[in-house]
Amino acid sequence: MAPTRREFLKIAGFSAVGLVLPFLPSLSSAQAGIPLSPAAPGRLQALKAKRWAMTVEPRKCRPGCTDCITACHLEHNVPVIGNPKDDVHWIGLERVEHIFPAEAHPRLPESITKLPVPVLCNHCENPPCVRVCPTQATFKRADGIVMMDYHRCIGCRFCMAACPYGSRSMNYRDPRPFIRKINQAFPTRTKGVVEKCNFCEERLARGIFPACVIACKDKALAFCDLEDPRSEVRLILDKGLSLRRRPELGTGPQVYYIL
Amino acid sequence: MKLYNRGMIIAGIVVFLIVATFPFWYGRGKAVSPPDLKLDTPAIQQLKEKLCVETAPYMRANHMKLLAAWRDGAVREGNRSYRTADGRVFQVSLTGTCLECHSNKKQFCDRCHDYAGAKPACWSCHIIPEEVR
Numbered sequence: 029m030a031p032t033r034r035e036f037l038k039i040a041g042f043s044a045v046g047l048v049l050p051f052l053p054s055l056s057s058a059q060a061g062i063p064l065s066p067a068a069p070g071r072l073q074a075l076k077a078k079r080w081a082m083t084v085e086p087r088k089c090r091p092g093c094t095d096c097i098t099a100c101h102l103e104h105n106v107p108v109i110g111n112p113k114d115d116v117h118w119i120g121l122e123r124v125e126h127i128f129p130a131e132a133h134p135r136l137p138e139s140i141t142k143l144p145v146p147v148l149c150n151h152c153e154n155p156p157c158v159r160v161c162p163t164q165a166t167f168k169r170a171d172g173i174v175m176m177d178y179h180r181c182i183g184c185r186f187c188m189a190a191c192p193y194g195s196r197s198m199n200y201r202d203p204r205p206f207i208r209k210i211n212q213a214f215p216t217r218t219k220g221v222v223e224k225c226n227f228c229e230e231r232l233a234r235g236i237f238p239a240c241v242i243a244c245k246d247k248a249l250a251f252c253d254l255e256d257p258r259s260e261v262r263l264i265l266d267k268g269l270s271l272r273r274r275p276e277l278g279t280g281p282q283v284y285y286i287l
Numbered sequence: 288m289k290l291y292n293r294g295m296i297i298a299g300i301v302v303f304l305i306v307a308t309f310p311f312w313y314g315r316g317k318a319v320s321p322p323d324l325k326l327d328t329p330a331i332q333q334l335k336e337k338l339c340v341e342t343a344p345y346m347r348a349n350h351m352k353l354l355a356a357w358r359d360g361a362v363r364e365g366n367r368s369y370r371t372a373d374g375r376v377f378q379v380s381l382t383g384t385c386l387e388c389h390s391n392k393k394q395f396c397d398r399c400h401d402y403a404g405a406k407p408a409c410w411s412c413h414i415i416p417e418e419v420r
Contacts, residue, residue, distance in 0.1 A: 212382060212414050215382070216412050233367050
């Protein structure tokens with residue numbers, strides 16, 4: 029005897045539930061997935077701040093010194109490509125007239141115009157690179173560090189166009205062959221991603237100050253919590269006039285220059 | 288119904304079926320032996336209890352999910368230590384933690400990835416200590 033419409037629908041319903049049931053436990057266990065523990069106490073105390081900031085006093089620099097650049101680029105496996113088009117840099121030296129175009133004028137003394145000034149990512153309060161990144165590969169942490177997740181970078185270079193400071197570099201070619209000595213504690217990058225200074229967040233997590241600050245024998249660089257009124261950075265800023273690069277753009281740079 | 292170019296069409300269909308089903312009948316009855324994974328690195332031999340970050344069956348099935356969670360947790364949340372269910376704490380690091388024990392990437396990671404046809408992109412950036420100058 030053929031089943032009635034009502035019986036057929038009942039059987040169909042139970043069959044559908046029966047088909048789905050075996051998959052449910054595996055689904056729920058996959059969702060439970062991996063418990064990521066909230067930062068368990070490690071062996072070393074990580075350095076924490078409300079707002080990381082840096083001061084640069086280029087007049088303290090010894091002439092011809094590039095210790096900060098060497099230390100940073102060795103630490104982070106930055107390739108030395110040797111042609112300006114493909115060049116990758118996290119920190120570099122620039123002339124005052126290039127980084128402070130509004131302040132420069134023809135009557136500046138030679139001690140200022142010839143002065144090489146260390147330049148790096150400003151870790152802006154309002155970073156344009158973060159705003160334009162289509163994959164959120166660049167993001168701003170709660171402590172102010174503008175960081176890159178190289179896993180997510182698709183190499184579109186919107187961030188390079190958005191950054192008014194030229195702090196970002198594109199890997200136009202595989203950087204590995206151009207790294208003189210690979211530091212095993214830090215990954216390299218790959219062809220097709222943009223990279224930049226990360227305020228040494230991987231060192232801060234291990235409780236160590238940034239490589240450039242440690243490498244500078246003349247104490248021209250200082251790095252501290254800007255929100256702490258007794259921090260070294262605040263003491264230096266309290267002394268007098270300090271400059272930030274192109275503040276009129278509204279990016280809120282957090283690297284302060286004392287000239 | 289008349290079929291024009293009958294010979295060519297039927298020959299074409301036969302050739303297509305042979306080519307399309309080639310992998311199935313060519314591989315019939317042949318079993319590819321599963322990869323032989325080496326777990327005898329010095330670091331593993333020194334362990335009192337031969338236990339990975341999680342249990343072996345869990346790692347076999349879910350190591351990619353664990354690594355993805357480690358990656359996002361470390362880069363985006365700043366979680367650099369991982370506490371297992373039984374209370375052991377590990378540093379979140381591919382080169383530093385995973386490859387410290389599994390220092391034989393070629394005999395461990397690569398063999399299974401080759402077998403499964405998986406091509407993880409980890410190593411274009413992350414460093415394999417045995418390969419670094």
